[in-house]
Amino acid sequence: MKLAPLILIEFAAFLLIIGETYAFFEFVILFGGIPHSFSTFTIATVARVTLTAGLGVLWFVVMIGLTRLYVRSKLRSLTPKPSS
Amino acid sequence: MVPALDLAALLSLSFFVPLVFLLVSFPPFLRLLVRKGRVSIDVHKGPAFKVPEPAGPLLFAGVLVGEIVVFLATGSLVPVAVTLGAGVAFAIGLVDDLYVLGGRTKPLLLILAGLAFAGVILLKPDLYTPVLFFPLIESTSPHFIVYTVLAIIAFPVVSNAFNMMDSFNGEISWFTLLTSLALFVGVALRSIFTGFSVIRIETILPLVAASVVFLVYNRYPSKAFDGDSGALMFGAMFAGLAVIGGVEIAAIIAIVPAILNSFYTLSSVRGFVERRRIKSRPTYVGEDGKLYASTEPSAPNTLIRLILLAGPLGEKDLVDNIVVLTAFSCLLSVAVSVLTWVY
Numbered sequence: 001m002k003l004a005p006l007i008l009i010e011f012a013a014f015l016l017i018i019g020e021t022y023a024f025f026e027f028v029i030l031f032g033g034i035p036h037s038f039s040t041f042t043i044a045t046v047a048r049v050t051l052t053a054g055l056g057v058l059w060f061v062v063m064i065g066l067t068r069l070y071v072r073s074k075l076r077s078l079t080p081k082p083s084s
Numbered sequence: 085m086v087p088a089l090d091l092a093a094l095l096s097l098s099f100f101v102p103l104v105f106l107l108v109s110f111p112p113f114l115r116l117l118v119r120k121g122r123v124s125i126d127v128h129k130g131p132a133f134k135v136p137e138p139a140g141p142l143l144f145a146g147v148l149v150g151e152i153v154v155f156l157a158t159g160s161l162v163p164v165a166v167t168l169g170a171g172v173a174f175a176i177g178l179v180d181d182l183y184v185l186g187g188r189t190k191p192l193l194l195i196l197a198g199l200a201f202a203g204v205i206l207l208k209p210d211l212y213t214p215v216l217f218f219p220l221i222e223s224t225s226p227h228f229i230v231y232t233v234l235a236i237i238a239f240p241v242v243s244n245a246f247n248m249m250d251s252f253n254g255e256i257s258w259f260t261l262l263t264s265l266a267l268f269v270g271v272a273l274r275s276i277f278t279g280f281s282v283i284r285i286e287t288i289l290p291l292v293a294a295s296v297v298f299l300v301y302n303r304y305p306s307k308a309f310d311g312d313s314g315a316l317m318f319g320a321m322f323a324g325l326a327v328i329g330g331v332e333i334a335a336i337i338a339i340v341p342a343i344l345n346s347f348y349t350l351s352s353v354r355g356f357v358e359r360r361r362i363k364s365r366p367t368y369v370g371e372d373g374k375l376y377a378s379t380e381p382s383a384p385n386t387l388i389r390l391i392l393l394a395g396p397l398g399e400k401d402l403v404d405n406i407v408v409l410t411a412f413s414c415l416l417s418v419a420v421s422v423l424t425w426v427y
Binding site: 002003006007009010011013014017018021022025026029030060063064067070071074075078 | 216218219221224225227230333336337340341343344347348351377379385387390391393394395405408409412413416420
């Protein structure tokens with residue numbers, strides 16, 4: 001049972017990996033379709049890079065958030081409470 | 085080529101030849117390492133505990149023997165591509181074992197392993213399919229350039245992730261065995277239900293055999309350490325096998341504990357830093373011989389520290405916890421494979 005929180009974090013990572021990889025290959029790469037001019041090519045490229053970075057940031061924020069929550073709760077339980 | 089060999093014989097050969105080779109060669113190789121003074125202190129036990137290192141050259145020889153068997157039996161370039169990638173990673177790891185490479189140099193050099201692997205596609209255009217298969221939903225559209233770039237990047241990423249799972253007795257050997265079995269199940273299901281080439285299954289078996297034998301010597305208390313040459317080779321081989329097997333998603337899921345471990349370490353120490361240069365340790369050994377999580381705020385958040393935050397553990401119990409986490413991710417990986425190929 002001690003590992004339950006870490007298994008939950010692992011499961012969250014599993015869901016994010018599946019969802020984000022599918023989103024990247026099916027939506028981000030194809031975003032904007034086939035560009036017909038330099039300006040649409042530039043806009044589509046910038047949009048794809050931004051969306052890719054967005055997926056990366058989403059992974060980072062969720063994983064760091066869950067881990068900080070876990071570390072904070074564990075460190076709090078390790079800190080001796082002052083006796084009243 | 086030996087066309088008369090049936091499938092069962094080929095599968096048996098690609099597993100048992102490297103297995104027997106390694107079982108026979110390990111004891112004399114370890115004696116040779118000791119004779120040459122190639123021993124490392126087991127830091128979690130004390131200066132009196134010295135362990136032969138690196139066993140990587142023998143492990144690579146073992147998988148090489150297995151892949152040669154597959155090549156001779158099938159004439160396919162698939163085992164050649166996997167061995168090339170693994171071989172380059174092994175060579176980089178061996179240089180690191182002997183001379184210590186910088187924290188940034190190693191990942192950069194490991195791109196060469198990905199390039200060596202992907203280069204074989206010039207000779208064998210169907211080496212991999214630039215498509216990802218997902219459970220329950222349809223596969224993605226083919227994206228050759230993006231897929232190939234990601235496949236090349238996978239080599240340094242996965243090799244380093246494996247290397248970072250090589251800190252405790254039995255950790256890397258258990259991890260490699262469980263993840264390679266998950267990979268084997270994924271490719272086997274794909275072959276059974278879609279008629280995918282069985283050569284890809286045979287190519288995985290030498291890795292499974294090498295990790296089985298290495299577990300015998302690396303489990304607690306370790307009688308052999310693989311060194312960076314072994315860990316990087318295991319990682320590169322795993323990456324190559326995932327790509328040629330077309331089971332990338334299942335493979336990524338299987339190594340989630342290593343991905344999390346690398347992610348935590350890199351985000352805590354802010355970049356690639358050689359582990360010997362990290363000042364604040366994530367864990368420490370107490371007077372009772374158990375491992376404790378550092379309560380220092382600046383300590384890197386490795387997976388080990390997160391496990392130990394739940395309470396101090398002996399080295400063997402800690403590795404048992406890592407095995408549980410890895411087994412869970414491998415079960416998820418198998419579930420992904422079943423949902424992808426069976427339904």
